[in-house]
Amino acid sequence: xxxxxxxxxxxxxxxxxxxxxxxxxxxxxxxxxxxxxxxxxxxxxxxxxxxxxxxxxxxxxxxxxxxxxxxxxxxxxxxxxxxxxxxxxxxxxxxxxxxxxxxxxxxxxxxxxxxxxxxxxxxxxxxxxxxxxxxxxxxxxxxxxxxxxxxxxxxxxxxxxxxxxxxxxxxxxxxxxxxxxxxxxxxxxxxxxxxxxxxxxxxxxxxxxxxxxxxxxxxxxxxxxxxxxxxxxxxxxxxxxxxxxxxxxxxxxxxxxxxxxxxxxxxxxxxxxxxxxxxxxxxxxxxxxxxxxxxxxxxxxxxxxxxxxxxxxxxxxxxxxxxxxxxxxxxxxxxx
Amino acid sequence: xxxxxxxxxxxxxxxxxxxxxxxxxxxxxxxxxxxxxxxxxxxxxxxxxxxxxxxxxxxxxxxxxxxxxxxxxxxxxxxxxxxxxxxxxxxxxxxxxxxxxxxxxxxxxxxxxxxxxxxxxxxxxxxxxxxxxxxxxxxxxxxxxxxxxxxxxxxxxxxxxxxxxxxxxxxxxxxxxxxxxxxxxxxxxxxxxxxxxxxxxxxxxxxxxxxxxxxxxxxxxxxxxxxxxxxxxxxxxxxxxxxxxxxxxxxxxxxxxxxxxxxxxxxxxxxxxxxxxxxxxxxxxxxxxxx
Amino acid sequence: xxxxxxxxxxxxxxxxxxxxxxxxxxxxxxxxxxxxxxxxxxxxxxxxxxxxxxxxxxxxxxxxxxxxxxxxxxxxxxxxxxxxxxxxxxxxxxxxxxxxxxxxxxxxxxxxxxxxxxxxxxxxxxxxxxxxxxxxxxxxxxxxxxxxxxxxxxxxxxxxxxxxxxxxxxxxxxxxxxxxxxxxxxxxxxxxxxxxxxxxxxxxxxxxxxxxxxxxxxxxxxxxxxxxxxxxxx
Numbered sequence: 001x002x003x004x005x006x007x008x009x010x011x012x013x014x015x016x017x018x019x020x021x022x023x024x025x026x027x028x029x030x031x032x033x034x035x036x037x038x039x040x041x042x043x044x045x046x047x048x049x050x051x052x053x054x055x056x057x058x059x060x061x062x063x064x065x066x067x068x069x070x071x072x073x074x075x076x077x078x079x080x081x082x083x084x085x086x087x088x089x090x091x092x093x094x095x096x097x098x099x100x101x102x103x104x105x106x107x108x109x110x111x112x113x114x115x116x117x118x119x120x121x122x123x124x125x126x127x128x129x130x131x132x133x134x135x136x137x138x139x140x141x142x143x144x145x146x147x148x149x150x151x152x153x154x155x156x157x158x159x160x161x162x163x164x165x166x167x168x169x170x171x172x173x174x175x176x177x178x179x180x181x182x183x184x185x186x187x188x189x190x191x192x193x194x195x196x197x198x199x200x201x202x203x204x205x206x207x208x209x210x211x212x213x214x215x216x217x218x219x220x221x222x223x224x225x226x227x228x229x230x231x232x233x234x235x236x237x238x239x240x241x242x243x244x245x246x247x248x249x250x251x252x253x254x255x256x257x258x259x260x261x262x263x264x265x266x267x268x269x270x271x272x273x274x275x276x277x278x279x280x281x282x283x284x285x286x287x288x289x290x291x292x293x294x295x296x297x298x299x300x301x302x303x304x305x306x307x308x309x310x311x312x313x314x315x316x317x318x319x320x321x322x323x324x325x326x327x328x329x330x331x332x333x334x335x336x
Numbered sequence: 337x338x339x340x341x342x343x344x345x346x347x348x349x350x351x352x353x354x355x356x357x358x359x360x361x362x363x364x365x366x367x368x369x370x371x372x373x374x375x376x377x378x379x380x381x382x383x384x385x386x387x388x389x390x391x392x393x394x395x396x397x398x399x400x401x402x403x404x405x406x407x408x409x410x411x412x413x414x415x416x417x418x419x420x421x422x423x424x425x426x427x428x429x430x431x432x433x434x435x436x437x438x439x440x441x442x443x444x445x446x447x448x449x450x451x452x453x454x455x456x457x458x459x460x461x462x463x464x465x466x467x468x469x470x471x472x473x474x475x476x477x478x479x480x481x482x483x484x485x486x487x488x489x490x491x492x493x494x495x496x497x498x499x500x501x502x503x504x505x506x507x508x509x510x511x512x513x514x515x516x517x518x519x520x521x522x523x524x525x526x527x528x529x530x531x532x533x534x535x536x537x538x539x540x541x542x543x544x545x546x547x548x549x550x551x552x553x554x555x556x557x558x559x560x561x562x563x564x565x566x567x568x569x570x571x572x573x574x575x576x577x578x579x580x581x582x583x584x585x586x587x588x589x590x591x592x593x594x595x596x597x598x599x600x601x602x603x604x605x606x607x608x609x610x611x612x613x614x615x616x617x618x619x620x621x622x623x624x625x626x627x
Numbered sequence: 628x629x630x631x632x633x634x635x636x637x638x639x640x641x642x643x644x645x646x647x648x649x650x651x652x653x654x655x656x657x658x659x660x661x662x663x664x665x666x667x668x669x670x671x672x673x674x675x676x677x678x679x680x681x682x683x684x685x686x687x688x689x690x691x692x693x694x695x696x697x698x699x700x701x702x703x704x705x706x707x708x709x710x711x712x713x714x715x716x717x718x719x720x721x722x723x724x725x726x727x728x729x730x731x732x733x734x735x736x737x738x739x740x741x742x743x744x745x746x747x748x749x750x751x752x753x754x755x756x757x758x759x760x761x762x763x764x765x766x767x768x769x770x771x772x773x774x775x776x777x778x779x780x781x782x783x784x785x786x787x788x789x790x791x792x793x794x795x796x797x798x799x800x801x802x803x804x805x806x807x808x809x810x811x812x813x814x815x816x817x818x819x820x821x822x823x824x825x826x827x828x829x830x831x832x833x834x835x836x837x838x839x840x841x842x843x844x845x846x847x848x849x850x851x852x853x854x855x856x857x858x859x860x861x
Contacts, residue, residue: 056435111434112377116570117615124608125565130603248563252379252442259439273474293453293555300447307426307440364684503729510715510726517713519697520706520779522730 004101018172024166031164037277038171040234040257041270042178046225047254048263049185054110054198058251059118062125063093063223065246067230069129069136072144072240077135077157082159082235090227095172096121097223098216105212108201119248125245141241144234159235167236174232175270178225182266185221190214226254261307344595348475353592355477356587358485359546363561364568365488365495366539366578369600370418372575373532375386375425380445384421384537387448388544389553393461403465410548411541418520418537419530427526428531445558452555460552468551484546491542492581508532512575513523564604567611587611628653628813629674629705629782634683643669645837646683651782656804658845660821660854667817668710671784675700675707678782688781701730704781710790716760719791720751720770723759729776738778744773747806761856765796770802778809778841782813789820801827825849 031147047060047096070089074080100121104114148160161167185191194203197211205211234240244250253276261272279302283295367381378384391413425444428503429436467479499505507523507529518525551557568587572579587607594603629651633794636644643666651657660730661667672678674685676697685692687703695703706727714723726742728737745752748769754762768788775783785804789797797820805827808814817834824830825845832842833854840852848854 054435056438058438094355100612107616112371112438112574113570113615115435115438116377116566117612119563119566120608120611120615124612126603127601127605131599131605248559252439252445256439256442259435292458293448293450293455296446297450297454299595300443300445300450303443303446304425304440307436307443308425309434311429311432325542359701503725503734506718506722507729508725510718513715513717514713517709517715519677520701520709521726521774522698522701523726524696555792 001069006112007100007196022168028164031168033277033281035164035168035171035236036199037273038175039170039236039272040277042171042175043226043229044261044269044272045055045175045178045182045228045266046222047257049182049225050215050222051255052263053191053215053218055215056115056255057118057219057222058115058248058255059125060222060226060254061122061246061248061251062096064095064230064233064250064254065122065125065242066093067227067232068234068240068245069142071231072142072234073135076145076223083156083157084229086159086228086231089231090224093223093227094220097219101216101219102212105215119251122247122251125244126233126242129242129246136242137302139242141239143239146238155329160238161234167198170214171232171236174228179266179270181221181225183209185218186266190217212254235335255304256306260303260310344474348477349592349596350589351475351477351479353589354585355481355485356592357588358488359481359543359550360561360564360568360584360588361581362484362491362539363565364537364541364545364572364584365492365568365577366418366543367578368572368575369495369508369539370532370536371569372577373508374422374426374430374529375434375512376430377441377566377574378421378536379438379441379562380421380448380558381441382542382558382565383448383452384414384417384540385544385547385555385561386452386555386558387417387526388541388559389548390452390461391541392548393463393553397461397464407545410545411538414544415534415538418533418540420536421537422530422533427529445562449555449558456553456555458555460554462552463548465549466503480546480549484550487542488548491539494576495539495577504528504531504534530551541617547564560569564607567608571611571614628688629815630684630686631670631674632684633688634673634680634685635681636669636678638678638712642681643678644838646674647834647837647839648683648721649832649839649842650845651813651815653781653813654811655830656808656828658824658828658831659815659834660819660824660831661817663819664836665834666837667819668786668835669837671707671709671786671815671817674705674784678726696847701778701780702732703841705784706775706778706780706782706786706852708771708775708788710786712764712767714759714762714767714771714774714830716758720759720762721755723774724751724777727774730778731777737777740777740779744776745852747776747803748773764792765799768792768796769792769803772800776807776812782815783807784815785814787818788816789818789823789835797823821849821854 021034022031026032043060043064047057050057067086067089069080070092073087074085074088076084100117103109104117104263109117136142144160147155147158147251148162153162154166155161161170193204193209193211193214196207197209197215201211228247233245255270256274258269259272260275261270262268274297279299280295283298287294363385367378371377388410392406392410395401395409396403401409421444425440426437429440467483469476469478470482497508507518507528511518511523511525511528515525518528564587568583569580571587572581572583590607590610591603594606631647631649634644634647636727647670649657649659659667659670669678673680674692676692676695680693687705690703692700692703715726718726721741724741725737727738728734733740745755745823750766751773752769754766759767762770772783772788776806777850786802788800801823804814804816808827814828816824816828825848828845830843831845833840833848841848841851
């Protein structure tokens with residue numbers, strides 16, 4: 001284990017290093033990759049706030065989708081600035097998260113059932129977006145009305161910037177906030193209550209842990225972060241469609257990346273973003289756009305291998321620390 | 337038949353819903369079997385079906401084999417795929433937290449989608465088989481839907497008989513109740529799991545045959561009925577085959593009627609929303625889970 | 628028929644049996660008695676290959692059990708009726724008995740053996756279509772023993788058949804064991820309940836903390852002071 005001071009020193013060095021990225025980046029493409037890693041890293045970090053406690057949501061696509069679409073719709077349809085749109089979207093995502101979370105936690109819907117209920121949620125969101133095609137553009141996707149252009153490089157009111165360097169610092173800031181939030185949950189009493197609850201919920205409750213309430217709190221935080229991430233994604237990419245921001249595929253991707261990187265560590269999910277994006281981009285570079293499908297295939301194979309051989313994720317495996325078991329599983333001997 | 341005040345198209349929709357329910361019921365069978373016995377959810381179940389659909393297409397359209405032979409081949413592919421899935425991917429993580437099986441089969445989902453895109457491209461493939469329709473009064477019912485419905489009923493009955501009457505069926509039912517004790521009766525649990533996976537894959541393959549008659553094939557087609565199949569199974573009580581059967585018809589009616597009164601997507605939205613509500617009203621599913 | 632020579636066995640790091648030797652001859656009824664935690668259940672599990680044998684040999688009719696996978700032990704003629712009955716609660720009585728006949732060699736004799744089992748336990752026949760989970764403790768024990776007999780074994784291993792049963796029921800169960808024994812079955816029973824079991828068997832071994840302390844004819848052990856002392860407080 002690294003000493004606390006060395007740990008802090010490493011982090012500060014890393015942060016300073018990150019500040020120089022826009023200057024070191026050779027072109028916009030590299031910057032784009034960096035921005036994507038931080039943005040998705042933020043979203044994955046948000047997922048792990050609840051995922052690390054055994055609350056495995058396969059529905060975060062719903063929250064990302066809410067963030068992206070609510071902000072864009074309010075802007076396109078009503079001219080409402082994202083400064084208002086984002087809080088509205090976040091509030092909506094949190095409410096949805098609580099609405100689904102409360103009955104699940106209260107009635108102890110866990111494991112497969114919880115995962116599948118959240119998956120249903122992600123799909124409902126996707127289907128809703130498609131069904132409301134007159135407003136949302138359906139499967140074709142939609143573009144936030146752009147106010148930036150050659151004459152107007154920056155629009156703070158619309159949260160649109162034509163410079164990738166500016167976006168980088170914006171996303172970097174948001175990402176750092178995400179890390180701080182993660183750390184705050186990690187250090188809080190909730191963390192111990194949730195870890196106890198994920199092992200033995202009845203015992204934890206008997207000890208006075210308000211299990212349902214703290215589960216709802218982390219769910220709210222997690223949903224909020226996903227929504228903010230989704231909103232920023234829309235503002236940055238200036239194009240969203242239901243497949244990329246909602247539904248089962250993106251939900252699975254979020255879970256994978258967070259776990260592949262290691263969700264019990266502050267920067268684990270970001271490492272997961274790094275790994276998955278590097279993987280996708282290098283496969284694209286190697287195979288170009290000619291050999292469709294090979295990148296997804298290799299991605300899937302790597303995920304399988306990851307789970308089988310590195311269930312603690314990369315950071316967990318590298319750090320070599322003892323990480324507490326994620327959930328209590330009644331012992332079942334392997335088939336003879 | 338007399339339809340005095342009732343809209344014949346409504347009845348047609350209801351019956352179409354019934355027919356679709358049959359297909360959904362068949363789809364849910366394989367998933368429920370595997371979960372009920374092995375306690376594993378194949379997130380990539382729909383993708384196994386998709387691969388089997390491509391196989392049927394390949395055998396019939398590309399290789400020119402007779403349709404029924406191609407379908408037998410599709411079922412075989414499903415069985416093989418199910419077995420490999422269990423042996424290679426699921427077995428290593430069987431006694432680890434359940435999240436791992438969801439993720440590992442999720443990885444297979446991407447793998448199979450990518451593989452299908454690679455081999456078959458994203459162009460829609462069609463079996464090119466048209467069975468025509470039968471008309472009853474003002475209503476039209478395509479034969480392929482009727483065939484799908486009948487096949488699923490027959491299959492459900494056959495599976496039920498198999499589980500109830502045969503030794504292997506008894507062992508499959510027993511192992512989910514007490515795995516440890518199985519070797520004492522001469523049963524190798526690992527082998528039962530493999531056989532169950534093969535059977536689950538074969539059922540997926542059978543569903544694929546019927547779906548190939550109804551829809552065009554596309555690598556991402558699994559995303560359109562995969563989540564739906566999960567919902568059906570969970571609503572019926574995960575692992576409960578009879579529950580899944582009933583839930584399939586309920587879902588199908590929601591979708592059919594929803595599509596009739598509004599647009600197709602709204603039918604699905606309503607069905608899924610119904611599912612979420614039901615989860616809170618009766619978390620163990622309409623007829624209860626296997627335990 | 629069944630021989631254990633210097634057998635040590637355990638669960639991973641925890642060793643349950645130390646250097647255990649015993650013999651069961653054809654047609655005999657043998658008891659292994661001992662207090663709680665003596666390792667009696669581990670003994671039967673070692674024979675069934677449910678746990679690993681770390682030293683010594685176990686032979687059935689001269690055939691060594693090492694290298695025989697757990698699900699093939701029954702093919703050698705060893706039927707194990709486990710502790711706590713372990714019936715399949717969601718299967719009916721008859722289906723449980725059917726599972727006992729799962730061995731291919733046993734299947735074509737299923738009908739005959741089923742009739743025989745119902746003759747031994749008439750009450751099982753009444754309840755043939757009842758879910759096994761709804762039976763009383765005594766009935767479950769009868770059914771579990773019946774399930775063991777369905778494979779037509781040469782030796783029947785009974786793991787604490789009296790556990791959790793009222794004394795009257797225990798008597799019925801042991802009467803059944805006596806009857807089975809009279810039919811010619813070889814039986815190996817492990818039990819905590821010495822009083823009743825020693826009246827049913829020929830010979831017995833005393834197992835304590837994983838070791839055989841003494842052995843001999845049942846009647847002798849019943850009188851033996853050390854045996855009684857081992858049970859002080861029980």
